[in-house]
Amino acid sequence: MEEVKTVNKESQSPLSFLKNLLIARWRSLLFLLIGVYLPLQVFEILTVKLWENQAGLPWDVPILLAIHSTANPQLDVLAVTLAIVGLPWTAIPILGAIALILLLQKRWRSLAYLLTASVGSVIINRTAKELMHRVRPQLWQSIVPEYSFAFPSGHAMTSITLVAILLFLTWASSWRWLVLMFGSLYIIAIAWCRLYLGVHFPSDILAGWMVALGWTVGVSLIIKPYITQVKTVDDERPEDETTLLPEERKLIAEE
Known part of the structure; x- marks a missing residue:
């Protein structure tokens, strides 16, 4: 009885409600x-x-020139290989295989996150490139020249999107630390190869990272792919990812 009174008292106080909510x-x-x-x-x-x-930020050219000063034949091979590995087209079979596994496991919420995050990232990248029309650096002749617009970097966005998807899908397991460690190395390596090859300014890379991170995290907050089990309102039986959350059912009912 005393607990009910306390709850009622708090519900009548805006400050208490706000404090408890925060x-x-x-x-x-x-x-x-x-x-x-x-x-x-x-x-x-x-x-x-x-x-x-359009000439870029003050630190764009100095960073590019510093990286280019380390050029040698061995690094050339490594950079070209990483550029191929980091291609958006290379990520498609990887994401396709993961999508198939999620489908077979009936992890529909996780599948919805994968599709929304990956397709949305491509749309954002294409749209931003067309709007900004930023040309590639012309500081030296690249061994793997690119002719499309530069801002934001598609390789940078693809790397962040891929790692974010894997991280959220493994969030409930100990695999997330492995994904975080190797994923971070992968992201940095892909960024380095784009700068080493002279096909992106550092600001292109940073912009790609930031917009892809904001998008993938934002989508995760809505779709919640890290929820692998949800309890029903009466807490009687767990439901898998094929079931909508109570608040999602309510939103659909209100439409």
Whole structure:
């Protein structure tokens, strides 16, 4: 009885309700701030700066020249190989295989996340390139020249999107640490090869990272692919990913 009175009292106090809500949701809010807002804010700043000055940012050329000064035949082979590995087209069979596994395992929520995150990333990249029309660096003759627009980097976006998808799909298991470690190395390696080959400015890479991170994290907050088991309202039996959450059913009913 005393507990009911306390709950009723709190429900009548806006400050108490707000405090309890923030305490209960602080992790989600922090995740939203770091994973969505900050990356998209950085992307916006880069976009505005490049729109005002197509020549690039002050640190673009010095970083490219510093990386180019390390060029040698062995690194040439490594960079070209990484460029092929990091191609958006290379990610398609990988994501296709994962999608098939998720389909067979009836992990439909995770499958929905994979498809939404990957297809959306491609659309964002194509749209941004056409809007910005930023040309590739012309500081030296690249051994693997590119002729499409540069901003944001498709390789950078593909690497972040692929690693983010794998990370969220393994979030409930110990595999996530392995994915995080090797995924980080993969992301850095792909970025290095694009700069080494002279086909992207550093700001192209950073923009690709930021917009892809904001997109994949934002989609995860909506679709929640890391939920592998959900309990029903009466807590009697667990439901797999083929079942909508109660709030999702309510939204559909309201349409």
